Amino acid sequence: MLVAGLEGVGMVRSENARPVRSDLGHQPRRLPTLTRRTKTPGVLVAPSAAARSTARYMKKTGARELRVPYDYVTPDDWVPAGFPLGTRLADQRKTHKTGRLDPGRVEQLAGLGTVWSHQDIAFEEGLTDSRAWAAVHEHLLPSATATAG
Numbered sequence: 001m002l003v004a005g006l007e008g009v010g011m012v013r014s015e016n017a018r019p020v021r022s023d024l025g026h027q028p029r030r031l032p033t034l035t036r037r038t039k040t041p042g043v044l045v046a047p048s049a050a051a052r053s054t055a056r057y058m059k060k061t062g063a064r065e066l067r068v069p070y071d072y073v074t075p076d077d078w079v080p081a082g083f084p085l086g087t088r089l090a091d092q093r094k095t096h097k098t099g100r101l102d103p104g105r106v107e108q109l110a111g112l113g114t115v116w117s118h119q120d121i122a123f124e125e126g127l128t129d130s131r132a133w134a135a136v137h138e139h140l141l142p143s144a145t146a147t148a149g
Contacts, residue, residue: 049080050088054112057085065121066114089114 053074054066072086092109093116095101115121134140 049083050085051108053078053080053083053085054089058112064113066109066112067118067121093117 054068056074056078057063057068057072058066066089068086068089070086070090072084074081074083074085076082092101092105092114096106096109096116130140133142133146
């Protein structure tokens with residue numbers, strides 16, 4: 001469904017989105033269900049672009065966990081091109097941390113293997129490596145040149 005007055009721009013809204021009224025005399029607050037602007041001027045992307053970009057990123061990298069670098073932007077040959085996937089996911093993590101992320105969205109992102117806290121994952125990986133080292137060497141005093149794996 002097109003948002004009234006924005007037919008030429010290609011802006012869409014989901015079925016549960018509230019319409020944006022421009023006759024209130026002030027800037028309406030940004031609704032998360034409306035499209036997001038990419039870094040390419042004048043290009044708008046529907047929210048499902050994030051899901052498509054995420055799925056393609058997972059397939060391309062072969063990752064089982066969704067860890068996208070913060071500055072990752074979709075390549076020119078993807079649809080949509082120039083989508084700021086890394087920042088989008090960082091925003092979702094921030095919103096989740098404050099408890100304001102829609103439970104349905106949390107479930108959807110969790111199903112994709114979203115890493116909610118990079119610090120927690122790094123700690124768990126370090127702990128796993130430490131346990132593996134201790135199991136082999138019977139102590140946890142690796143040399144300064146020791147490597148995991």
